[in-house]
Amino acid sequence: MFNNRIRIKDLLATDKVNYSATVMGWVRTFRNNQFIALNDGSTINNIQIVATLGEFDEALLKRLTTGACIKATGEVIPSLGKGQKVELKATSIEILGDSDAETFPMQPKKHSLEFLRENAHMRFRTNTFGSVFRVRHTLAFAVHHFFNDKGFLYLHTPIITASDAEGAGEMFKVTTLPLDGTAPTNEDGSINFKEDFFGRSTNLTVSGQLEGELAAMAFSDIYTFGPTFRAENSNTTRHLAEFWMIEPEMAFYDLEDNANLAEEFIKYIIRYAMDNNADDLEFLNQRLADEEKQKPQTERSEMGLLEKLNFVVDNDFERLTYTEAIDILKNSNHNKKKKFQYLIEDWGTDLQSEHERYLVEKHFKKPVILTDYPKEIKSFYMRQNDDGKTVAAMDILAPGIGEIVGGSQREERLDKLTQRMKEMHVPADELWWYLDTRKFGACPHAGFGLGFERLVQFVTGMGNIRDVIPFPRYPKSAEF
């Protein structure tokens, strides 16, 4: 048997000593020809391995370079070093994989996040990305934990679809037709997708919501958690071309039930990460504090990462309508002094992220649930309110991130839905299956979509969304 190792996390978790153990991992540093700091990714903490002077071959010691993979066996002994209870006094060290010190990209020094993004294949081996992806894992696990405990069914919605759920038209086409100009065409010269693999034009999904609603009309409560694709050419710190979305859909829920679930959900998974990734969050807290110190005083955030997370789980989210938000924004000094790039003048305009951030970061200083938006700026499936002007939509805005959740009560009344689809030029014939749920046993229902990476950003304090997904996809970038 090769793998009789103990994980470094488990080894460091106790102060048990005087037993033999084998660890495997990647060398972070090798000091004084004697002390190896080894990491196996199970924790941010390294185990110190002592290679007593004179007991090991010079040739072997030379190969203990940063990045090398080794197997070490020895006696677990009390550690005199600070910050660790135990260390390993090596009796044997075996090199599993050499790492050339000159060319290994992850030198034992501070690298910029941009550099690490260009070396995403190796960045897992840094403290920052180790922590980010351990936290990401925990959050993903907590998503399933939360919904499973609540009796929600995990529904797998298709990745290839023929519908554009958001109507935004920002989709990646899926086709097997040749791209060299020889694809079959219609009489008018357009591509004849009847000849394509699926016999129609298809794309990568922008949302699993419409399919999710179908299942909610049978299982009551479902959620999806899967990849989502948007061909939006937005080079922001909050947009990816490929991201993961969590979309619960619930029968017998109105907008308020929906907001309650979203708030409970966000608090639950943040708390779950705080309970299970304390070391990583401690590290990320310090990382962010150091980063903030580089900024001018006025741009620094008032709270540290852990302080912010504690604040969010301990306090109610602020709830208000779009109309109330417009009033606040319109009358704000920021607006009067023309500090917004897009000034708020009339009811009905869409909020830009500068407005969202003003509300969340300056005005309320906590997460905000905005409801009842003008129907013109929202999707066709949102339930129309009695005022004839607004729909039962909700967005949740988080400090530092802006929109993290978009959701609504869904329009369950067939006549209202089809009328709205007509107004918005949504092809009803293509969505016949969606409309069927409104014909056979319709009920009030609601749901939301939460962008998983934005949540990971929020919890880890990482400023750029490209740093919270292992292999980010964005305009002009699909390396790795």
Ligand code: ATP
């Ligand atoms: P935004 O206004 O920020 O572009 P949106 O209104 O397009 O968001 P929705 O269509 O409501 O977003 O999608 C639901 C959630 O998915 C959003 O609240 C956000 O958390 C996330 N999301 C949307 N687009 C992206 C993207 N390109 N990359 C990462 N997450 C995204």
Ligand code: MN
């Ligand atoms: Mn968008």
